[in-house]
Amino acid sequence: xxxxxxxFDLQGERKSMYKQSENSFFKRGEKTSPISVILVTSxxxxxKLLFRYPFQRVADCTSSLTTKQRSPYALNTTGDVLEDxxxxxxxxxxxxxxxxxxxxxxxxLATILATKSDMCGKKFELKIDNVRFVGHPTLxxxxxxxxxSKTDPSPKREMxxxxxxxxxxxxxxxADPSVISCMHNLSRRIAIALQHxxxxxxxxxxEAKLMLAVQDEVTNMTETxxxxxxxxxxxxxxxxxxxxxxxxxxxxxxxxxxxxHINNWLEVSFCLPHxxxxxxxxxxxxxxxxxxxxxxxxxxxxxxxxxxxALLAQLPLxxxxxxVRLIKTCSAxxxxxxxxxxxxxxxxxxxxxxxxxxYWGKAIxxxxxxxxxxxxxxxxxxxxxxxxxxxAFGQQFPGHDLPSMLAKxxxxxxxxxxxxxxxxxxxxAQLIQMVVWMLQRRLLIQLHxxxxxxxxxxxxxxxxxxxxxxxxVARVGxxxxxxxxxxxxxxxxxxxxxxxxxxxxDNSSAELLPGxxxxxxxxxxxxxxxxxxEHERQVILNIPAAQSxxxxxxxxxxxxxxxxxxxxxxxxxxENMRRSQLKTLFDKFRSVLVVTNHEDPVISLFQSPLE
Amino acid sequence: MKKVPEEYISRELFDTVQVYIITKxxxxxxxxxxxxxxxxLIGCPVCIEHKKYSRxxxxxxxxxxxxxxTKTCALEPIVKKLSGYLTTLELESGFISNEESxxxxxxxxxxxxxxxxxxxxxxxPIDESNTINLKLIEQRRDPLIVQEYDxxxxxxxxxxxxxxxxxxxxxxxxxxxxxxxxxxxxxxxxDVELNLVRIAVQNLLYYGVVTLVSIFQYSNVYCTTPTxxxxxxxxxxxEECLNYVTKxxxxxACLRDVFQLYCGLTPGTTVRDLCSRYSQQLQRVDxxxxxxxxxxxxxxxxxQKYPVKVTRDERSRPPxxxxxxxxxxxxxxxxxxxxxxxxxxxxNDPNIIVCWK
Numbered sequence: 031x032x033x034x035x036x037x038f039d040l041q042g043e044r045k046s047m048y049k050q051s052e053n054s055f056f057k058r059g060e061k062t063s064p065i066s067v068i069l070v071t072s073x074x075x076x077x078k079l080l081f082r083y084p085f086q087r088v089a090d091c092t093s094s095l096t097t098k099q100r101s102p103y104a105l106n107t108t109g110d111v112l113e114d115x116x117x118x119x120x121x122x123x124x125x126x127x128x129x130x131x132x133x134x135x136x137x138x139l140a141t142i143l144a145t146k147s148d149m150c151g152k153k154f155e156l157k158i159d160n161v162r163f164v165g166h167p168t169l170x171x172x173x174x175x176x177x178x179s180k181t182d183p184s185p186k187r188e189m190x191x192x193x194x195x196x197x198x199x200x201x202x203x204x205a206d207p208s209v210i211s212c213m214h215n216l217s218r219r220i221a222i223a224l225q226h227x228x229x230x231x232x233x234x235x236x237e238a239k240l241m242l243a244v245q246d247e248v249t250n251m252t253e254t255x256x257x258x259x260x261x262x263x264x265x266x267x268x269x270x271x272x273x274x275x276x277x278x279x280x281x282x283x284x285x286x287x288x289x290x291h292i293n294n295w296l297e298v299s300f301c302l303p304h305x306x307x308x309x310x311x312x313x314x315x316x317x318x319x320x321x322x323x324x325x326x327x328x329x330x331x332x333x334x335x336x337x338x339x340a341l342l343a344q345l346p347l348x349x350x351x352x353x354v355r356l357i358k359t360c361s362a363x364x365x366x367x368x369x370x371x372x373x374x375x376x377x378x379x380x381x382x383x384x385x386x387x388x389y390w391g392k393a394i395x396x397x398x399x400x401x402x403x404x405x406x407x408x409x410x411x412x413x414x415x416x417x418x419x420x421x422a423f424g425q426q427f428p429g430h431d432l433p434s435m436l437a438k439x440x441x442x443x444x445x446x447x448x449x450x451x452x453x454x455x456x457x458x459a460q461l462i463q464m465v466v467w468m469l470q471r472r473l474l475i476q477l478h479x480x481x482x483x484x485x486x487x488x489x490x491x492x493x494x495x496x497x498x499x500x501x502x503v504a505r506v507g508x509x510x511x512x513x514x515x516x517x518x519x520x521x522x523x524x525x526x527x528x529x530x531x532x533x534x535x536d537n538s539s540a541e542l543l544p545g546x547x548x549x550x551x552x553x554x555x556x557x558x559x560x561x562x563x564e565h566e567r568q569v570i571l572n573i574p575a576a577q578s579x580x581x582x583x584x585x586x587x588x589x590x591x592x593x594x595x596x597x598x599x600x601x602x603x604x605e606n607m608r609r610s611q612l613k614t615l616f617d618k619f620r621s622v623l624v625v626t627n628h629e630d631p632v633i634s635l636f637q638s639p640l641e
Numbered sequence: 642m643k644k645v646p647e648e649y650i651s652r653e654l655f656d657t658v659q660v661y662i663i664t665k666x667x668x669x670x671x672x673x674x675x676x677x678x679x680x681x682l683i684g685c686p687v688c689i690e691h692k693k694y695s696r697x698x699x700x701x702x703x704x705x706x707x708x709x710x711t712k713t714c715a716l717e718p719i720v721k722k723l724s725g726y727l728t729t730l731e732l733e734s735g736f737i738s739n740e741e742s743x744x745x746x747x748x749x750x751x752x753x754x755x756x757x758x759x760x761x762x763x764x765x766p767i768d769e770s771n772t773i774n775l776k777l778i779e780q781r782r783d784p785l786i787v788q789e790y791d792x793x794x795x796x797x798x799x800x801x802x803x804x805x806x807x808x809x810x811x812x813x814x815x816x817x818x819x820x821x822x823x824x825x826x827x828x829x830x831x832d833v834e835l836n837l838v839r840i841a842v843q844n845l846l847y848y849g850v851v852t853l854v855s856i857f858q859y860s861n862v863y864c865t866t867p868t869x870x871x872x873x874x875x876x877x878x879x880e881e882c883l884n885y886v887t888k889x890x891x892x893x894a895c896l897r898d899v900f901q902l903y904c905g906l907t908p909g910t911t912v913r914d915l916c917s918r919y920s921q922q923l924q925r926v927d928x929x930x931x932x933x934x935x936x937x938x939x940x941x942x943x944x945q946k947y948p949v950k951v952t953r954d955e956r957s958r959p960p961x962x963x964x965x966x967x968x969x970x971x972x973x974x975x976x977x978x979x980x981x982x983x984x985x986x987x988x989n990d991p992n993i994i995v996c997w998k
Contacts, residue, residue, distance in 0.1 A: 155675075156673070408998065409942065409998050415949055628866055
């Protein structure tokens with residue numbers, strides 16, 4: 031929050047004093063972008079750098095041609111070390127990203143990036159001063175021409191054989207480990223596609239030949255003309271693979287979404303969550319994203335971040351029909367269980383597709399919109415008068431301004447309260463649209479009610495909860511219907527977890543039992559209350575409302591929810607109860623319950639950045 | 642090549658990574674970390690050119706080998722420093738090229754390995770006049786920018802720190818850091834320039850000695866966060882909290898009262914309102930320390946007021962402070978107005994709306 035407010039520069043000296051911190055703030059954005067993409071191979075012609083992007087400027091080219099000369103950006107020559115008695119490396123003026131990698135000549139890159147074959151098939155990571163290289167060196171099978179030439183005596187033109195290749199991304203050394211592993215993932219995906227095309231039609235060999243031919247040509251021209259040029263600039267128009275690599279690099283630096291068609295045939299798609307999931311200036315780490323996705327429940331809803339039409343237009347032609355059906359049926363008022371029924375898919379599929387859409391930044395998880403939802407302004411919302419959001423809102427909803435709307439949510443406001451505006455000129459439907467618009471842009475958070483059982487302490491007891499009281503849920507055998515537990519990306523699960531139709535039949539069977547004070551009911555209540563301490567039991571039984579056996583039974587049944595981790599709507603869903611029933615119960619037992627409102631930590635990830 | 646311990650690097654591993662250890666000239670004096678076969682090698686190749694050496698140059702590299710999963714950032718300065726030291730030693734006394742002194746390398750390497758692993762620091766006596774001292778420095782995250790309206794509060798008892806170890810500025814302001822004075826006030830009372838105070842506090846923030854909370858006023862509004870449940874779940878937080886918020890000289894407050902107080906903080910409720918509604922619970926609780934602890938542990942968060950001028954008049958000047966980017970705290974600090982004054986001024990202006998977040 032404090033970093034946001036420094037965007038309006040009021041005092042000049044403040045800016046200069048904190049330039050370092052602000053620079054590092056901007057650098058954080060660049061930490062998720064690669065500095066360069068490099069393609070190297072190793073084969074019968076030795077180690078070669080086939081292509082790199084961005085390529086060096088002409089001036090730098092000349093200096094790297096002569097191998098004897100040190101790279102102009104080498105830090106600490108021997109002379110420097112002598113001067114500094116401690117041996118500490120002197121702080122050089124920070125180099126730009128391009129200079130960092132441009133300092134490495136083609137030849138040295140070929141040597142260090144084209145590894146030995148025993149490093150193939152695994153993640154390759156090399157750090158040199160401030161640059162980190164990551165790739166996935168891949169072994170190619172020997173092309174059949176070699177075997178043929180052994181048996182076939184007729185002279186064949188010597189085809190240079192490629193043994194291995196590697197698509198390497200150069201990053202800043204202090205890039206986040208999750209970014210590094212994402213880049214490695216992309217490198218691996220491209221490698222798989224290239225390996226496949228190589229085996230099928232020697233695609234890589236052909237492209238390599240073209241690239242080397244251009245490089246040779248340019249070297250010859252340089253020697254005769256004396257005017258240095260970058261061979262890579264000439265390669266681009268001639269080689270599809272070079273253009274693909276350039277496109278991958280450009281996409282990673284901008285949108286974070288990469289879609290390539292290797293050899294115009296195989297699709298490689300990839301997204302960098304760090305660029306896509308940015309809330310309030312920080313990125314959401316993929317692991318946190320995955321953890322949240324595993325905790326979503328059937329009563330949550332999927333809110334698309336684009337319009338249905340725009341989203342469908344982005345899908346590839348051969349995408350899954352289930353995905354299309356889901357997008358068409360999805361709505362902010364429908365929970366995932368209803369969505370499963372409407373789209374005629376099973377719940378696991380819905381969860382998987384929903385997780386996929388969320389991962390790609392196309393949707394977020396919310397609680398389905400309804401009258402009783404209470405919303406409040408998010409602490410990370412940008413409420414500036416001049417923000418692009420304010421402008422977009424004004425265009426979408428002419429005659430209304432965003433700050434005024436947001437001000438209404440300064441205090442928690444339920445949807446029903448919001449829909450009874452003093453200003454009757456606004457249509458009801460449009461108000462709902464506005465709320466959806468604000469939710470999509472993470473301007474609002476939803477508050478839920480959480481309840482905790484805390485009995486007034488007796489005189490002798492200490493004011494703390496004793497150890498045996500803490501694992502309440504386990505002992506009562508709390509039934510919280512969990513999301514299909516094996517929701518990992520792409521792995522199948524057993525069908526048992528899948529069929530979550532209506533909430534637990536067991537607990538609602540209490541409704542079917544004969545009402546009143548039957549011995550069975552009394553025993554059940556006693557069992558449930560047995561998990562409490564003697565003192566707690568006494569206090570609860572002394573409450574006037576406890577004299578009613580039904581109320582007491584309901585209270586005992588819901589006891590395991592009163593640890594502050596289950597909100598009202600979840601209890602309603604699990605126990606098939608109405609909001610009014612629950613609220614009345616809370617009121618009756620208010621002397622032992624403490625109630626508070628805050629956002630749902632499970633989905634608050636989608637609304638606020640992590641600390 | 643010398644290895645300590647002998648068996649840790651296999652022949653195959655060395656063959657694979659050889660090109661990164663004894664390198665081409667272009668890579669000399671660069672810190673190189675390579676990961677292969679489950680191991681990570683960190684080294685800094687050095688080349689000294691001189692006629693006296695066979696092949697006219699001496700190439701060497703003292704590296705550290707770790708498990709591939711280790712975070713090795715802290716080791717890098719050590720490797721760099723060592724390479725510098727060895728270079729100096731070689732240039733001054735031919736330490737590495739001399740057959741006799743070369744034998745000392747193995748025991749030095751053993752000591753290095755043992756002591757770094759044990760304590761994170763080591764002292765290597767080389768000969769009568771030279772000793773190398775090395776220490777692993779923990780890498781920390783960049784601290785936030787400290788604003789004039791932030792309030793620093795010690796995360797541990799102030800007396801734990803040996804004051805003489807800190808710089809003069811910090812020593813001068815230490816007494817004024819009480820968890821209630823904000824930066825501007827500290828600067829005024831300690832008679833230290835504002836930006837110096839900010840930098841000193843930022844430094845303390847970096848080392849985790851202090852954390853920042855907001856100014857306390859009885860008109861402040863707070864609300865709970867999901868973390869408030871940790872007061873119920875976590876025994877150690879309970880203990881710490883109850884000890885912290887209990888009024889001096891009173892019997893320790895009970896959990897229920899404290900939890901009720903935190904849950905009583907809601908949007909629209911000021912601290913003053915809380916005090917009147919929950920006076921019974923506050924008998925043994927100091928409300929200022931309650932709020933302070935809640936903010937430090939993120940059990941509660943402050944709701945700040947942000948004025949926004951939604952003017953319709955094209956001719957008037959664009960707002961400078963009433964843009965939705967500056968809270969009341971910030972505006973009052975910068976302009977010297979009190980909250981009440983600012984409130985009165987803004988309430989009379991029909992073009993200004995206020996957002997709380």
